[in-house]
Amino acid sequence: MNRFYAIPSVAQLWxxxxxxxxxxxxxxxxxxxFTRLSKPLSAARGVxxxxxGVHLKTQPPFDMENRDGDASYREIPDNVALDEITITxxxxxxxxADADLNVIFxxxxxHELVRQGVVGSLASRHFGFMGHIEGEQLAALMQRSAPxxxxxxxxxxxxxxxxTPA
Amino acid sequence: xxxxxxxxxxxxxxxxxxxxxxxPLGHPLGEPHAPLQQRTVIFRALLLLVTASQPGVIExxxxxxxxxVYTEPDWSKxxxxxx
Numbered sequence: 001m002n003r004f005y006a007i008p009s010v011a012q013l014w015x016x017x018x019x020x021x022x023x024x025x026x027x028x029x030x031x032x033x034f035t036r037l038s039k040p041l042s043a044a045r046g047v048x049x050x051x052x053g054v055h056l057k058t059q060p061p062f063d064m065e066n067r068d069g070d071a072s073y074r075e076i077p078d079n080v081a082l083d084e085i086t087i088t089x090x091x092x093x094x095x096x097a098d099a100d101l102n103v104i105f106x107x108x109x110x111h112e113l114v115r116q117g118v119v120g121s122l123a124s125r126h127f128g129f130m131g132h133i134e135g136e137q138l139a140a141l142m143q144r145s146a147p148x149x150x151x152x153x154x155x156x157x158x159x160x161x162x163x164t165p166a
Numbered sequence: 167x168x169x170x171x172x173x174x175x176x177x178x179x180x181x182x183x184x185x186x187x188x189x190p191l192g193h194p195l196g197e198p199h200a201p202l203q204q205r206t207v208i209f210r211a212l213l214l215l216v217t218a219s220q221p222g223v224i225e226x227x228x229x230x231x232x233x234x235v236y237t238e239p240d241w242s243k244x245x246x247x248x249x
Contacts, residue, residue, distance in 0.1 A: 031180075032221035032222040033180070033221065040245075040246070041215070092191045092192040094192050096197065097198070102195055103197070104193075104194055119212075160167055160215055162168075162211065163168040163169065164195065165169065166192055
C-alpha cells in the first residue's frame with residue numbers, strides 16, 4: 001500500500017513515466033477504437049470493469065508476489081452482496097475504497113440508475129482486473145484475458161463499459 | 167467509457183472516451199461516502215459517452231479534490247439523446 005501516490009502531482013508524474021512505457025499498447029497505426037452507442041442510454045446494457053483489484057472474497061486473490069502483476073480477471077455477479085467483495089492490490093492505497101466500494105466500483109450507483117431508467121440494464125457479471133501489469137503478464141493480458149472478456153461482453157449484448165482505474 | 171486519474175497514461179493507451187479527474191490514485195469516483203460526488207463523475211462520464219463524436223476525447227472535469235460542493239445531477243439531460 002503506497003500513500004505516496006495519494007498526492008495528485010506525484011500520481012501524475014508516475015503516469016507520465018508509465019505512459020512512456022505504454023506506447024506498445026496502442027494500435028500500430030495509432031488509431032483509437034471508437035463505436036457509437038447504437039441505442040439510447042435508457043435502452044443500453046452496461047458493464048463495470050475495474051483495474052482496482054476487486055474480487056469476491058471466495059475467489060483467489062490477485063497474485064501480489066509476481067513483480068509483473070497478475071493478468072487474470074475475476075467475474076463479479078451483478079446481484080452480489082457488496083459485503084461479499086474485497087480488494088487485493090498492494091500498489092495503491094485502497095483504504096477509502098475498502099470503506100466505500102463506490103469509490104472504485106460503483107455497482108450500487110449503477111443499480112440505482114437502472115431503477116431510475118437512466119440506464120437500460122446491466123450485464124449479469126462485471127469484471128475485476130488488477131492494474132500494474134508489465135512484462136509477460138502484459139502479453140497475457142492482451143493476448144488472453146482481454147479478448148476473453150471482450151467475447152463475453154459481446155455474447156451478453158453489452159453496449160457500453162464503465163472503466164475505473166486504481 | 168473510462169474514468170482517468172492519469173491523463174498521460176489514458177492518452178498513451180488510446181482510450182476511446184474518458185473523463186479526467188486530478189485526484190489521488192485509488193479514487194476515480196472521489197471520496198468515500200460522498201454519493202453526490204460519485205454520481206457527478208458517473209453523470210459526466212455517461213454524458214460524454216452519449217455525446218462524444220470522435221475517438222480519444224479526454225474531458226477534464228476540472229473538479230478540485232475536496233474543494234467542491236456537489237448536487238444531484240440532472241439525469242434527465244441524458245434522456246432523449248439519440249445515438
